[in-house]
Amino acid sequence: MTNHAQHTAPPTPWTDQKYLLWLASPFLPLLGFLSLVAGYLFEQPALYWLMPVFFYAVLPLLDWLVGTDINNPPESAVAQLEANRYYRAIVYAYIPAQYANTIMAVWLATRGDISIASIIALIFSAGLINGVAINTAHELGHKRADLEKWLAKIALAPVAYGHFFVEHNRGHHKNVATPRDPASSRMGETFYAFLPRTMVGSLRSAWELEGERLARQGKSVWSFDNENLRAWAMTVVLFGALTLWLGTGALAFLLIQAFFGAALLEVVNYLEHYGLLRQWDERTQRYERCAPSHSWNSNNVVTNLLLYQLQRHSDHHANPTRRFQSLRHFDESPQLPSGYASMLILAYFPPLWFKVMNPRVAKHYDGDIRKAHLYGPKREQLIRKWQAAATSSPQTVANEKPAQAQHRADETASASRHRCTNCGYIYDEIHGNPSEGFVPGTAWKAIPAEWSCPECAVRDKADFVPIA
Template sequence: MRFLPAKFLLLPATQCIAIAGMILGDGYTFLGFGVVVLLALVLDRFDDRSDYDDRLDVGISGKALVYLIVALQAVLIVTSLMAATSAHSWIGVVGVILTLGQLLGLGAVDVGHELAHSRNRLDVELGRAVIAPCLHTSSIIDHVYRHHAAVCTADDAVSAKRGEPFVAYFRRSVVSQNLWAWNFAAKRMRHLDKSVWSLSNAALRGHILEVAYLLFAVLVFGWIGLLVAVVAALIAMRAIESISYIAHYGLIRVPGTPCCPRHSWNSRRTISSGYMLNMTSHSHHHTTPSLPYWDLRVKDDMPILPLSPGIMSLIAPISPLWFRAIEPAIADWDRRFATDAERALLAEQTWRRPSRQGRSTGGLPSGA
């Protein structure tokens, strides 16, 4: 048996630093946020060259790390809300919001996602609980039951179209995921001859967890607690959706054809892959969804993001910077990876900006 690679300790270590910052209070509440910025944005310059075919026998340590991160997230939430209510200035509250929001988003992207793909029902429910403080539990249902089947097609809400700005994508994606998840769960309830308001409704259970979290924040920590919980959740939701935005941006697949490694963007950056529990090996995950995070790898012939995931996520809402970074990679994908049938679908899967007259205008074309 081998130990987990040390890079996977980055998130729990950062959670511990953030918790310490919350206990110290005021300016120290920025500690966790600062560590993430330093590591994921400034120092994430080295590539992980693990052998693609190498599989790690990590025993119980792989799953134990997931549960540890879940436990630390719970402690972080409580200490963060305590720090916000006892802060001597709004500076401390801002630090709480930034740190909590960023780390909730990271926890949802990696641990929530990992648990959502588990075959153990309790793990799936735990994953739902991890994402509940992000107020985005519908994303679990959409991800497992729609995204994996429809990835890179027009039917997938979280596959960003070419030329689609992040703000437009965010609005469309969040609304679509919530509506689709509810309709999917309601249809399942009708199939089982149960009420849509039954607790068997997974979408309803998720929303109950979200409301329970907000009630906990306001009843125990007052209106400041509720404010921090809501704003941090929006930051976390933005983090989740920005990762989804960059994961498949501009890539095209013919409906009904297999999902291949070329249909996801990847990154070899060591720090990002550690923080995200190898979700940077996105192609491998989509071709083998049941594979545990520690066995996900990136091959040289997979589409690679031009910059680290942290930087790509940061610039995603800034359209001029985003398009300048991604368009050369998109043009390269068209040349090296796309099939003729996928190129033929380009016009269909290019974003159209609604005009004031109700018509639509073309989005930014590849290479623009």
């Protein structure tokens, strides 16, 4: 008998070449904190400007100098990467440094002998670190462990954006790149038109999502089981404690820096899906599944190191529970001309943004601009300027034969367990899902058709498959 083991080479271990470089992420708030301490100890308030100068000048320059990296970890190494607790510790480490920076900034800002210029610098410093912390919460909030979900809310408290935990995970990921999503920007829409729309729309969406979930449990939306109220309570406690300690000036400072931090998140939202649209499928009466073509990506190394590879956004939307160290580049993803650090500055100047990005949107849709996500007030103007191809016919999907459809329906109806085709979450009728309002014993057929997977939110009930 042939011993196949003698002829099969053992798998080659994969080494993450950026293993230590990922420490750049928690180093960012540490750098902010140290700059504030140094400015105070050495009586050099100019040092308070170190963080905004680094973020808006040095970081884009480093992105340009270092360049991009399109290499992906092999799928055979993903399990090893995801099990390595070092990567989790890197994400956790951001939070204590974030809080140290915030407390130091508000303490300095409320001292009587500080100039207006220094207070502005401190607002920038605290707002930038807390704005980037929303990305830390973003990485944590998608994970299944309760600890990581609570840490996500803690990271959101200083920026008063606790509802992001609900809306992003269960709203944005379900509706991204569709008119239903307040966090997806339209082609021709300025950042300044997008900002109030997304801030108000995201808040409303988070409240409605929790209202629906709690209603299934027979609870009021004002129950403290409302994840929004829990997250906002953390902000109230934090801001209240600092106000009692340092006075009402502290509250004013905290509110201003929180708005700036939230606006930093939203400018990133603005550029991530600008003009990209999932097409409507008439057969299923649903939008097509989110694909790599529905997110703008960037492989600039430095910003990816600082933002937990947020710029590999397509893979994140396809696989929300995948950890940052495992995210992949896709050739079919539309690519930004530079990293987020540069592009968010461009977004502040609409004429420059449109000049750079509108041709890219048109090219992405091969000149058929009607397929893009167009800003309503400018729709006809954009079509006149950018439409360069005949309008294509909508794609058709072959219907199942009656016998096939009936077999599938019978199979689904008879199964008591159903699995999400994205993240592997299993709904078991025996256990139900009390958190979602489905008590043990709730039959699969009683689950609302519009219900989405509670773990990844990118698959609806219709996408689940029965488990024999």
